[in-house]
Amino acid sequence: MENKVVLFDKKENFCACGACYNICPKNAIEMVVDEYGFKYPKIDYTKCISCGACKRVCAFQNVIEKNEPLQVVAAARKDENKIMKSASGGIFAVFAEYFLSIGGIVYGAALVKENNTLVPKHIGIDSLKDLSKLLGSKYVQSDIGNVYKEIRTLLNNKKQILFSGTPCQVAGLKAFLGKKYENLFTIDIICHGVPNAEFFKGYLEILEKKFNGKVLDFKFRDKTSGWGLNSKVDLLINNKRKTEYLLVGESTYYHMFLDSQNYRQNCYKCKYTNRHRTGDITIGDYWGIEKEHPELLKINGGLLDTKKGISAIIINTEKGKLGVERLGQEIVYFDTTYEKVAIVNTQLREPSKYGKYRDKIMEEYKIGGFNKVDEYYYKKVLRKIAIKKKIKKFVPKFLWKKIKIIYKLIKK
Template identity: 45%
Template sequence: MSSIELFQNKTDCCGCSACYNVCPRKAISMQEDEYGYVYPVIDQDKCVGCGLCRKVCHYQADKELRTPIKAYAAAGKKEEFLKKAASGGMFSLVADKILEEGGVVFGAAMEYHNNTLIPKHIAVESKEELFKLQGSKYVQSFIGNTYAEAKKYLADGRKVLFSGTPCQIEGLKGYLGREYGNLYTIDIICHGVPNAKWFQDYIKVFETKLQGSIYSYNFRDKSRGQGMNARIEYYDKNGKAKVIYRDGHLTSFFHLFLKMNIYRDNCYHCPYARKERTADITIGDYWGIYEEHADEMKHSTMSNSKGISCVLLNSDKGLKIFGQLMPQMDYFESTVDKIAKHNMQLREPTQYTDERFKLFDLYKNAGYEGIEKYFRKSIRFKKYFYQLRSMAPKGLKRKLKQMIAKVRG
């Protein structure tokens, strides 16, 4: 029996699963706490005290991050990628290239099993499967055994693209223990991650209202233009497939995500919320692009209605693959500072909110039904604003934002 302790405070664990993947005795399991956030738990009867779990833990170690070499605004030219992407389709472009070269792509999918939507990391080996990884999930995905799977593919000499949050990429690197020339990584500009249990509880409450079973949930669907509009597919009580759309601000889970109320504890102390990055390429929404690049956007074919990505190239690998893909995208050079100005997570972590503690007490005592009631009451009057805003033309909304920015100085 061993007495290894992985962490003392929840702020010291990001749930990346590196320790879970590396344990040779399978003594570590990822278990939910009372609020649904997953943490590694050691079965001390199985543990032999080898210390590998502590060795691969990047979160409590010194960070070796990279300063971005180049920064761009970019959007893919392929309509099929743009439609399914949350922003400019850059992940899809890189993934498509890796698959074309016989590689394997890892990323977050929203899989439907046993009447439940499960956010999890999976591997895809064909372009036909790539759609599973496209679009933003806004829930922490279960890593499972994907680090170990990626290592096997790398050892076989295949190119591997692994995408995820910065802490998931660092988890992979910690598990691998060395550099691989055939490994390519993409991290996202991450605000923080809610957990799967809250999301699944939210879905159950929604299903009760619909009197149906939700089998697909796209947080940012573009069929009605770029924005925060959810596309929800479900079977009604008669088994008929139906589709509805909702403004994300009018759904409790996404609204609470946007208000920064339901992230993991460690997200509010995130060591990766900075300009220096861990992956070869960093991608995110290019918020504020019309403010930072007014002249360039006048002559660009890119538009917010279709989605524009900010791209940070942090390594020679990143530079090379981006250069190879340039003919397939519209782009112009930007700066890290301009991008960071509108992406707080490139400057500092999200801050705790007073409302978060209230919500957690409510969840503990009344479940997600209590959260939903609280949310409905809190947006009773605001919902009309969100409804009007969702109907306003994109050009008008952009001009209003620019006017407000000028007034604020």
């Protein structure tokens, strides 16, 4: 075939946002899993007509829209019961509730039960009873499927749409649509990078073996002990539902994620880790607020509670500004700066650093799946953390400090 379309030359130049898959007029593109569990497009050249539509909508290779922040605020929803169901300040939920109240459709990432496991997928909901599916952080790449096509049809039928996703997914949707819609509101998240669904599936299987049950639900961020990073899993054990709480330092998958060891290759060269945002607003945890704005915290007489969660909202468009103002009665918010939010949220300044163990992790996965990865990472990293915790538990604080000083001197 002449002028054969090649979507990318290196894996670091492809993000799997789904725009190319959705735009193909001949359904010639299939998303297939590579040897490391990540999805990449495969073109059926017997169907391909070399129209180039897939190349044109690749927002990762052709950054199509750039928005500079208009305003940045620290925020949290006022309803203290509802905020506990969200990962941080509950801002996405407030916007979602509004769109559902006016008959709109809300799209976001969910963990959907398929083939007896939880699969990360983007779904659309039109009822408040389904909102819980979209709440909370999902530290895994969601499958877009045909969602962009669905959204285009709904937008053309004058439906109000709220779409939330990673910056590359928001950019992918906009590139696919090819024009602006007044009835579309977009939220991009402050994103570290994304592991793949195969890794996550393998991790859930390990949890099922460990607890001798079947996973029913999984929350990456649980607030039982306050705003933080611990997760929880609900399992069916002996026909009874049981909840297990998981500490970050005890979870190979989660620890790898937080240490940027298991992301897609393109995440380490992400083009969206800067001030040029893809959504009408950007949301994420306001880590470090206790240093930047201690006066805003409840413990100091303010209105924001670090036990319940605090968000940063980066307002990127006039539409985003109007949205925040419209929902002002549901949230409390105070001005801050992009620079202050980006101090701890480094992905607002630069991509995540390539993980020290990433190459070895991928090798292990290729050899024996996530079981092999789990075994390797526990021995290499988590076992040391566990031993250190045990030692600290029994060694007085002053002595522990001396041990650390001696250890540093020996290393020199």
